[in-house]
Amino acid sequence: MSPVSHGTSESRGEDRPLLRFEPHLPYSYEDLWSALTTAQGLRRWLGEAEVLERHLDGAVTLRPLDGGPAASGRVTAWDVERVVEYTLGGLGRVRFHLEPVGTDSTVIRFLNEREGPGTDTPGVLADWHQHFELLEAALTDPAAAWTEARRAELRESYARPLTRRA
Template structure:
């Protein structure tokens, strides 16, 4: 069973959203930090980091291997082993906040502040949900095989968010 549950979202003005996920993962924060902040780690579940300058103000270029989307931007928050935030063209602000729970468990709080229509919101919720399932698999030693990726899971998730979303969305 997946450790990823449905996200919440709230409207932040016309065509502007804040998406939130909170995951409780049975992995030490060091493993998550690596997965969220290194080219090798990111490739296993999210995107190829063609450029990743790991410091505040550093340049970032991520290339999604499942959709060929390329986003450039900067590191807009960096607190080693605790917070990594990237602000990217077309993706908005994505923030990962880690909180260790004991020595072998971590809470990951994720925010994505972005523009877009209601349809974009549903697409992004489904996309992040799927990527967090891929993160869970990568942490378990099964990184994504991008050559065999299909959009079947994402389509099911989008449908679920479409029917589930109105109850979880704050106006």
């Protein structure tokens, strides 16, 4: 699995972190669009889409790979092969903006705007980081799987810089 660059977070007010990732993946935007917007694609790297209405204001319910509770919400942006955004209870606004680079690679400009007290920002960054690693792997290796060991390793790497600033 090739490395995914560390994500960042910024505060948008009390208990409102905005998380960002910009993975540059060696796949066409068509391949990535399918992975981001179909039940079969999402299942391989993010979670089981129990409900997925693929249009603006469609219903969506995702059950994460780590076995956590399902999150339900709406499709709040839909620009075919360019932008998809899900707004989900407990996860907030999750936006994927695809930008092709040539014909065989794509940058995903990712945002996750969360709300609520007690957000474990290093843990959420670690979760998204591992999900992006799985996305890259899922396009070539169907055996790629979520592991708690990898999540713990990533969480530690995200917590370390935050601790030094305190």
